[in-house]
Amino acid sequence: MAAREINFDGVVGPSHNYAGLSLGNLAATQNAGSTSMPRAAALQGLAKMRLLLSLGLSQGILLPHLRPDANFLRRLGFAGSDDQVCARAWREDPALLANALSASAMWTANAATVSPASDTGDGRCHLSTANLSTMLHRSLEPAETERQLRMIFGDERRFAVHAALPARLGDEGAANLMRLCRNHGEAGLEIMIYSRQQPGGFPARQSKSACEAIFRRHELDFTRRFLAEQSEAAIAAGAFHNDVVAVANETVLLAHEEAFADRESVYRFIDERLPGTIIIEAPAALISLDDAVSSYVFNSQLVTLPDGTMMLIVPGESRDNAAVWRWLQTVVAANTNPIRDIRVVDLRESMRNGGGPACLRLRVVVDEAGYAAIDPRFLLDEARLDRIERLVEEEWPQTIAPDDLGLPAMWRQCRVARLALLELLGLGELA
Numbered sequence: 001m002a003a004r005e006i007n008f009d010g011v012v013g014p015s016h017n018y019a020g021l022s023l024g025n026l027a028a029t030q031n032a033g034s035t036s037m038p039r040a041a042a043l044q045g046l047a048k049m050r051l052l053l054s055l056g057l058s059q060g061i062l063l064p065h066l067r068p069d070a071n072f073l074r075r076l077g078f079a080g081s082d083d084q085v086c087a088r089a090w091r092e093d094p095a096l097l098a099n100a101l102s103a104s105a106m107w108t109a110n111a112a113t114v115s116p117a118s119d120t121g122d123g124r125c126h127l128s129t130a131n132l133s134t135m136l137h138r139s140l141e142p143a144e145t146e147r148q149l150r151m152i153f154g155d156e157r158r159f160a161v162h163a164a165l166p167a168r169l170g171d172e173g174a175a176n177l178m179r180l181c182r183n184h185g186e187a188g189l190e191i192m193i194y195s196r197q198q199p200g201g202f203p204a205r206q207s208k209s210a211c212e213a214i215f216r217r218h219e220l221d222f223t224r225r226f227l228a229e230q231s232e233a234a235i236a237a238g239a240f241h242n243d244v245v246a247v248a249n250e251t252v253l254l255a256h257e258e259a260f261a262d263r264e265s266v267y268r269f270i271d272e273r274l275p276g277t278i279i280i281e282a283p284a285a286l287i288s289l290d291d292a293v294s295s296y297v298f299n300s301q302l303v304t305l306p307d308g309t310m311m312l313i314v315p316g317e318s319r320d321n322a323a324v325w326r327w328l329q330t331v332v333a334a335n336t337n338p339i340r341d342i343r344v345v346d347l348r349e350s351m352r353n354g355g356g357p358a359c360l361r362l363r364v365v366v367d368e369a370g371y372a373a374i375d376p377r378f379l380l381d382e383a384r385l386d387r388i389e390r391l392v393e394e395e396w397p398q399t400i401a402p403d404d405l406g407l408p409a410m411w412r413q414c415r416v417a418r419l420a421l422l423e424l425l426g427l428g429e430l431a
Contacts, residue, residue, distance in 0.1 A: 003116070003185030004371060006058040007301070007361040008152075008378070009049050010111075011388070012042040013064030013103035014417040015410075017400045018353060019095075021102060021137045024202030025354035026238035026293065034352070038103070039396040041349030045106070045360055046389050048345045049380060051313070056306045058371070059380045060152070062108045062362070063430060064418050065144045068100040068411050072140050083408050090406040101405055101414075102137035107355045108362040109243060110138070110173040111145045113214050116365035117158070118187045119179075121219025124160045125366060127153060128214050130173035131164035134205045139167070148378075148430070155373035158366075162217055171210035174362055175241035178248035180274050184304070184365045189273050190220055191266065193242035195230045202235055206242075226269045229261035237289035243358045244293055249302035249310060251277045252337055256292045257284045278337045287323055295321040297328065299356035302339070309340040315347050315356045377425050387424055395420050 020032020052059045070082040076096060078085040089097040105111070112127045120126050129146040132138035142164040153159035165171050181188030192211035195204040208227060215225050230242055234256070239245045245259035253270065260266050263281075270277050282292065292298060294317065301313040312331075318324050332339055345357060366374070395417035397410065404410050422430050 006364045008060040009361045010106035010108040012106045014396045014414040015067040015101045016041045016103040019098035024240040028354040031352045035401045042392045065105045099137040105141045107359040109175040115218040126160045126218040128162040129164045131171045133167035152378045158370045169210040170207045172205045175243045176206040191226045228266045231261045238293040254280045295324045296356035297324045299358045301357045310338045311341045
């Protein structure tokens with residue numbers, strides 16, 4: 001099946017701030033209380049999307065959610081108009097308002113888990129909305145995410161969009177999925193990575209039961225799916241999702257030596273089911289887990305270019321780490337893998353909240369008929385990207401300091417900016 005991979009990136013929302021809400025995400029907690037730059041954050045993300053377009057790849061978007069989420073606060077007993085609800089929350093429990101203002105839906109690798117039609121029993125592309133139940137601010141996202149996914153992939157002959165799993169089954173989406181295949185259009189191997197809660201450790205975000213449920217929902221062949229456990233050491237180092245320590249694309253897997261609890265079983269499954277797959281492992285002796293997590297080198301985007309070679313799109317932090325950068329040069333210099341180039345992108349604002357290039361995108365593989373069935377308002381070209389950038393420059397807040405979270409003028413600016421984006425794209429029904 002001729003197929004293409006579309007990266008659906010999240011447009012960084014106007015309320016992007018550093019409230020430090022995500023325990024286990026070291027970048028987010030270390031930068032808590034800093035002043036954020038929402039306009040720069042959105043423009044950095046859009047520049048990455050422009051790079052993908054310039055490489056001849058397909059690019060889509062998912063849109064910011066309404067923030068502050070006054071209805072969330074109403075469920076907690078705050079009453080009145082939107083501004084009254086937010087003002088009372090700010091006075092009585094500022095942390096609740098910070099959760100209601102989070103722009104974390106920008107990291108669309110957590111929006112859903114996706115299995116292309118070539119992998120599934122009914123021949124449709126399946127998307128399971130993630131429940132994100134471990135963290136309060138992220139648990140506000142699934143309903144709006146599902147609504148957007150059902151708009152984008154509304155053709156039920158070709159797509160199956162599933163609601164989020166029950167909250168007790170923690171599911172954080174494609175950030176914990178690796179797919180390997182001969183090419184994007186062929187049936188592939190789907191490896192889901194779960195974690196276990198350790199006494200006194202960081203929260204385990206992806207449950208084994210959620211992975212198994214998604215395998216069943218997506219009707220995946222038993223022989224082509226695999227469950228792997230993330231290593232305790234990786235979680236303790238701040239790898240709260242698997243995509244902080246491993247990235248896969250077609251017949252290439254890049255992983256840290258300590259990414260998995262039992263890496264031999266993972267590699268054996270791959271070798272038996274997809275022989276010829278190239279596994280490039282970063283030895284812990286060369287790159288520590290601390291270096292891997294701080295540089296987000298494995299949270300890079302590994303993409304196949306139109307000429308069949310691969311490119312690794314890395315954050316500037318990977319170049320800034322001498323050990324990581326030396327290792328990357330050896331990967332590209334080797335003639336034993338298809339990775340021929342590295343591009344560095346500036347995502348400093350996202351990185352300071354714990355999200356690199358791979359966090360910002362959801363990968364969806366479709367054939368040409370599936371591509372034609374996607375709502376075109378969510379697909380990008382250069383002209384549409386130009387218009388979005390101009391709007392962001394005009395409407396997004398330049399900075400948000402910690403005390404700004406309590407300002408009615410900031411809440412209103414966030415609402416107005418998002419609405420302007422929806423109107424620009426002809427998506428007023430999402431208002």
